[in-house]
Amino acid sequence: MINYLLFAAKRFLQLVAVVFSGVSVAFFVSHLSPIDPVEAAIRRSTRNSNVNPEAVEKMRETLTALYGVDVPMWQQFTNFWSKVVVGDFGPSLLSFPTPTMDLVLRALPWTVGLLLVTVLGTWCIGNFLGAFAGYFQNNKYLKAFGIVTMSIQPIPYYIVAFLTLILLAFIWPILPLGGGYAIGLVQEWSWVFVLSVMKHAILPILSLILVGLGLWFLGMRALVSNIISEDYVVFAELAGVSKPKIVISYVMRNALVPQLTALAMAIGGIFSGTIITEQVFSYPGLGSLLVRAVNSGDYTLVLAVSSVAVAAVAVAIFIVDLLHPLLDPRIKVE
Numbered sequence: 001m002i003n004y005l006l007f008a009a010k011r012f013l014q015l016v017a018v019v020f021s022g023v024s025v026a027f028f029v030s031h032l033s034p035i036d037p038v039e040a041a042i043r044r045s046t047r048n049s050n051v052n053p054e055a056v057e058k059m060r061e062t063l064t065a066l067y068g069v070d071v072p073m074w075q076q077f078t079n080f081w082s083k084v085v086v087g088d089f090g091p092s093l094l095s096f097p098t099p100t101m102d103l104v105l106r107a108l109p110w111t112v113g114l115l116l117v118t119v120l121g122t123w124c125i126g127n128f129l130g131a132f133a134g135y136f137q138n139n140k141y142l143k144a145f146g147i148v149t150m151s152i153q154p155i156p157y158y159i160v161a162f163l164t165l166i167l168l169a170f171i172w173p174i175l176p177l178g179g180g181y182a183i184g185l186v187q188e189w190s191w192v193f194v195l196s197v198m199k200h201a202i203l204p205i206l207s208l209i210l211v212g213l214g215l216w217f218l219g220m221r222a223l224v225s226n227i228i229s230e231d232y233v234v235f236a237e238l239a240g241v242s243k244p245k246i247v248i249s250y251v252m253r254n255a256l257v258p259q260l261t262a263l264a265m266a267i268g269g270i271f272s273g274t275i276i277t278e279q280v281f282s283y284p285g286l287g288s289l290l291v292r293a294v295n296s297g298d299y300t301l302v303l304a305v306s307s308v309a310v311a312a313v314a315v316a317i318f319i320v321d322l323l324h325p326l327l328d329p330r331i332k333v334e
Contacts, residue, residue, distance in 0.1 A: 008322055015318045022310035027080055030299040030306075031073065084307065093298040100304040103289060108308065110180055111274055111285035114201065118208040119267070125209075126216025127259055131252040133217065134224025135243070146221065149214035161207040161280040168203060176200050178282030204281045208274070219262060223255040257324065264320040267313050 042059055083089070089100040133142040152160065169177045176182070181196040227233065228251060236246050275287030282288070286305050293301035 004325060007325065011318055011321050015314055018314045019311050022314065023084065023307045024077075026303055026306040026310065027077060030303045031076065089304040089307070090300050092293075092301045094293060094296045094301055100301045103301060104286070104304050104308055107284060107286045107289045110283060111278070111287065112312075114204060114208075114274055114277070114283070114285060117201070117205050118212065119263070121205070122209050122212035123216055123259070123263055126213045127220045127252070127256065130217040130220025131224050131247050131255065134221040135228055135247045135251055137225070146217065149217050152210055153214035153218070155211070157207070157211045158276050158280065160211050161204075161277060164203055164207045164210070165280060168206075175203050178280075180284040200283075204277045204283055207280075208277060215266070216259065216262075220252075220255060220259060223258060224251050227251050227255055260320055260323065264317045267316050267320075 042063070087101055091097045092100045092103055095103060129142065129145065133139070133146055136142060165177070168175045176199060178200075180200055181187070181193060182200075185193050185196055187193065224247075233246060233250055236250050237243075241250075274285065275290060277283060278285045278287035279291060286309065290302065290305045292298075293305065
């Protein structure tokens, strides 16, 4: 137990280092961009009105002090981290003077919900079917499913997303075209709102599952094809253990550890895929918020979304890493 706690402590220090490095890179990339946040805010405020030049100059001085761009870069960096540790990224240029974290926290539940359902759904379904396909190699239905997944796997995600949108929301309009919930509904904990959210989430989830399912199915099938010749599987078959139990308790259990490692490596790519998803289906998550921030030059909002994304992906990988010794007793924690 002590060894495991030391292992967890080391992984936690690595987590802190990864988050610090990732957020720092996001800071320098955003601050070294050619976009001047102060001038962008002034142009947005004075675009449709005639403002006194003195008022514009006063606004420029106030915004320069507010965003802290009147000091050297190293001091901006230290000031940034002194605020970030308490969750303060400053006001958003896009929705001034709303704090950026307020906008992020409004969008975060939508993306987290979408990711949880799609990641867990594709990983569980793909591994379960892949295990049976690897064990029952002559099953015609699992063979057909494998052919379908291999056919879909090379197709770019955005094409799959548009095809599902055209097919199920336009040609056969059984699902809404986009959005997170029906127009006119109040965001509250009611059955009407929850059912509307679930209905609007079907298309984004379905498109992500169609693309991601093949990866886990084909990976698990290949792993199981190598495991079924192991001695403990042969002995279980000779002992009369039922085949479904052999697949679940003997074969699949030993093949899940590499798949869990692959899941940790794929989490970052899965998150980036949701950016396209939210754009195609007009879903109100972090991806849509990030695109709006980039298009409007709101570097404080870009930095906040990027930082939250880095922290979320790093924490997910950290949790997966901690599960390895618990799932596979062959892994020694030193």
